[in-house]
Amino acid sequence: xxxxxxxxxxxxxxxxGVPYVVTEFNFSKPGKGQAIYNCKLKNxxxxxxxxxxxxxxxxxxxxxxxQKRLKYSYKDGNDYVFMDEDFEQVIMREDVLGDxxxxxIEDIAVDVLLYNDKPMEVVLPTFVEKKIIYTEPGARGNTAxxxxxxxxxxxxxxxxxxxxxxxxxxxxxxxxxxEYVDRVAAKKG
Amino acid sequence: MNxxxxxxxxxxxxxxxxxxxxxxxxxxxxxxETPVRIPVPALELHIDAELSDGKYLRTSPELHMKxxxxxxxxxxxxMGPCFRRGERGHLHNPEYTMLEWYRAGADYIxxxxxxxALIAFVVSEIHGRSALVYKGREIEVxxxxxxxxxxxxxxxxxxxxxxxxxxxxxxxxxxVEKVEPGxxxxxxxxxxxxxxxxxxLARCKAGNPAVAERWELYLGGMEIANAFSELIDPVEQRRxxxxxxxxxxxxxxxxxxxxxxxxxxxxxxxxxCGGVALGIDRLVMFLSDSVxxxxxxxxxx
Numbered sequence: 485x486x487x488x489x490x491x492x493x494x495x496x497x498x499x500x501g502v503p504y505v506v507t508e509f510n511f512s513k514p515g516k517g518q519a520i521y522n523c524k525l526k527n528x529x530x531x532x533x534x535x536x537x538x539x540x541x542x543x544x545x546x547x548x549x550x551q552k553r554l555k556y557s558y559k560d561g562n563d564y565v566f567m568d569e570d571f572e573q574v575i576m577r578e579d580v581l582g583d584x585x586x587x588x589i590e591d592i593a594v595d596v597l598l599y600n601d602k603p604m605e606v607v608l609p610t611f612v613e614k615k616i617i618y619t620e621p622g623a624r625g626n627t628a629x630x631x632x633x634x635x636x637x638x639x640x641x642x643x644x645x646x647x648x649x650x651x652x653x654x655x656x657x658x659x660x661x662x663e664y665v666d667r668v669a670a671k672k673g
Numbered sequence: 674m675n676x677x678x679x680x681x682x683x684x685x686x687x688x689x690x691x692x693x694x695x696x697x698x699x700x701x702x703x704x705x706e707t708p709v710r711i712p713v714p715a716l717e718l719h720i721d722a723e724l725s726d727g728k729y730l731r732t733s734p735e736l737h738m739k740x741x742x743x744x745x746x747x748x749x750x751x752m753g754p755c756f757r758r759g760e761r762g763h764l765h766n767p768e769y770t771m772l773e774w775y776r777a778g779a780d781y782i783x784x785x786x787x788x789x790a791l792i793a794f795v796v797s798e799i800h801g802r803s804a805l806v807y808k809g810r811e812i813e814v815x816x817x818x819x820x821x822x823x824x825x826x827x828x829x830x831x832x833x834x835x836x837x838x839x840x841x842x843x844x845x846x847x848x849v850e851k852v853e854p855g856x857x858x859x860x861x862x863x864x865x866x867x868x869x870x871x872x873x874l875a876r877c878k879a880g881n882p883a884v885a886e887r888w889e890l891y892l893g894g895m896e897i898a899n900a901f902s903e904l905i906d907p908v909e910q911r912r913x914x915x916x917x918x919x920x921x922x923x924x925x926x927x928x929x930x931x932x933x934x935x936x937x938x939x940x941x942x943x944x945x946c947g948g949v950a951l952g953i954d955r956l957v958m959f960l961s962d963s964v965x966x967x968x969x970x971x972x973x974x
Contacts, residue, residue: 489759511762514853515889515899516873517845518719519760537850539842540719541924 486546488538491521496528496597498547499536503528503599528604531579550598551607556588564588566596566603576603586641587612587659608659613668614638615654622647635664682969685799686957692798693752693772693953696791702748702774707737709754713930716917717873721758721926723767729929730756733950735874736935738775739903743943747777752953763965764895766973770953779947780902781875781886785863788890788898788949789818792861799960807893807962812859814892819858822866822884830855836883839870857894864889874913875901890951892959898951905946907939 486497495506508524518540525534528547538544554566554574562578564585574596578585584606588594595607619635632644635655643657643664652671655664694704714722714729715736722729731737734751741749755771776783793815797803803815821829824836831847856862865888869877872885886902904910914931921928957969967973 511760511765512849513719513760513762513765514845514848515896516717516719516871517848518841520846520849522849537846539845 486544488519488521488540488542488544490544491523491538496547496549497525498545499525503547503549503604504534505605507533526582528580528599529602531577531582547599549604551595552598553593554596556590556592556594558590566594574603576606580604581606583641583662584608584659586637586639586662587614587657588639589614610659611656611665612659613654613656614641616645616649616651619645619649619651621650676971679968679971682957682961682963683971685961686969688799689795689953689957689960690752692795693791696794697748697750697774700748702750702776703746705738705741705746705749705751706753707731707734707741707751711737713932715874715932716914716921716929718917718920718924722929723756723758732757733771734773735948735950736932738773739943739946739948740935740938742775742777742903742946743938743941747944747946748775750774763967764955764958766954766966766970768974769966772951772953772956773948775903775946775948777944777946780945781865781888781900781947784900784947784949785865785888788900788951789815789861792890792892795956796960805960805962807959808857808964810857810859810893812861812893814861817860819860819862821862821864823864823868823871824866824884826852826855826864835871836866836868839868841870844868844871853891853894853896856891862891864891872904872913873901874904874910876904876906876909892956895955895959896952897955897959898949900947900949903943903946903948905939905943907936910939911936 491506491509493506493509497504504525505528506523507526510522513519521538523536525536554568557565557567564576564581566574587608589612596603597605614637616635616637620633631647633647634642635645636642637655645655645664649667650671653667654669656666656668658665709731710725710728711731712728714732720732722732733755738749738751752770752772754768756768758767760767793803796805796814804811804813824834827833827835831851835844866884867887869883869885872887875885875887878884878886888900889896890898918928954966954969963969
């Protein structure tokens with residue numbers, strides 16, 4: 485059992501036999517009153533969202549999740565196909581994967597959380613490297629790191645990058661925040 | 674945001690601390706420092722204390738400051754760290770800085786006069802005028818403040834009257850979800866006359882025991898300060914502590930011993946007095962147009 489004070493962004497809970505993940509979390513406490521936890525929850529089975537308010541002493545169920553290491557293979561329409569070590573296929577839908585889909589790279593190994601053998605969520609490596617497929621050229625000689633411009637990486641995800649980063653460069657992205665961290669390689673030639 | 678980028682906020686914060694000190698010193702208050710590690714924290718239903726090697730870190734300096742008032746210190750203030758376990762959000766950090774002041778012979782309305790003068794003084798010292806912009810809205814802090822009773826506010830925003838029939842769960846939820854969002858006006862807002870069940874350490878109104886002499890100040894929709902006409906009746910104080918202890922036990926929370934030193938100080942004779950607790954971090958948020966408490970703290974541990 486969790487209590488409401490365990491709530492935080494990313495916590496997985498269970499309500500009426502359905503696993504949810506906390507996607508937004510707001511703690512408030514009126515003067516001398518009890519803590520109020522306003523949460524946005526994502527249904528891990530179908531991706532739908534739910535707003536829920538917990539009060540200070542509420543008890544919350546813990547979902548029984550298992551974890552399996554899988555390799556990402558390919559995308560088929562809205563389905564993302566993963567393979568276990570026995571080459572059994574595990575399919576995750578786009579809406580269940582969420583933003584994680586942008587960071588999948590062919591043959592990347594990820595941990596997948598399963599609930600009653602159904603895949604719920606992928607645990608990505610903290611950093612992934614992605615090629616920048618489009619960004620406006622930055623001003624020549626500008627090496628400032630605090631001025632940013634939009635860039636699109638392979639798979640269609642948009643990030644903000646410093647001006648000196650060019651199309652064709654490889655960017656290192658933090659999958660927890662979805663933000664640019666570093667340029668790992670400049671475009672060849 | 675990294676610490677380097679916060680420098681302008683910390684310059685402002687430093688000036689706020691100086692303004693607050695000179696405001697009180699000029700009015701004949703003395704600055705006191707009471708213990709941070711204490712044998713027992715004040716019993717409050719929803720405030721939990723951090724343990725510190727067999728003692729507790731104070732959740733507020735209230736009981737020690739009132740002991741000073743009982744000993745004849747009739748105008749005192751203190752600014753310092755307080756600690757509340759598990760309180761973390763965009764307006765909360767488990768360690769934060771509290772300003773408290775107490776004035777003998779005053780009631781909660783007198784304390785409202787104090788806080789009005791304090792806010793007007795600090796805002797004009799920092800911004801050079803009596804208005805500022807917070808979250809995109811121009812807020813004028815002088816001379817008119819909106820003052821609503823809790824009854825009026827709940828009837829207006831939540832559609833029920835907690836003074837007539839109190840429901841603690843509904844009161845707290847509606848306060849956060851329905852009432853407080855309505856308190857972000859272009860002037861400071863005071864919510865006053867709380868239901869007796871939410872009196873905490875305030876005395877009840879002489880002619881109307883269903884209502885406690887307590888107010889809360891909101892700046893930019895954010896709760897900044899809490900004030901009481903302080904309860905000075907030792908029998909009633911003990912009864913409230915015991916009732917609170919019983920409720921905490923029922924909730925499975927740690928039950929703190931009664932602060933007998935405080936109760937006996939009150940028994941020896943405590944003058945009528947008013948007290949205010951004001952969150953310095955939130956005041957700095959208001960003055961620097963910050964939306965997260967982390968923006969005004971150097972390190973959030």
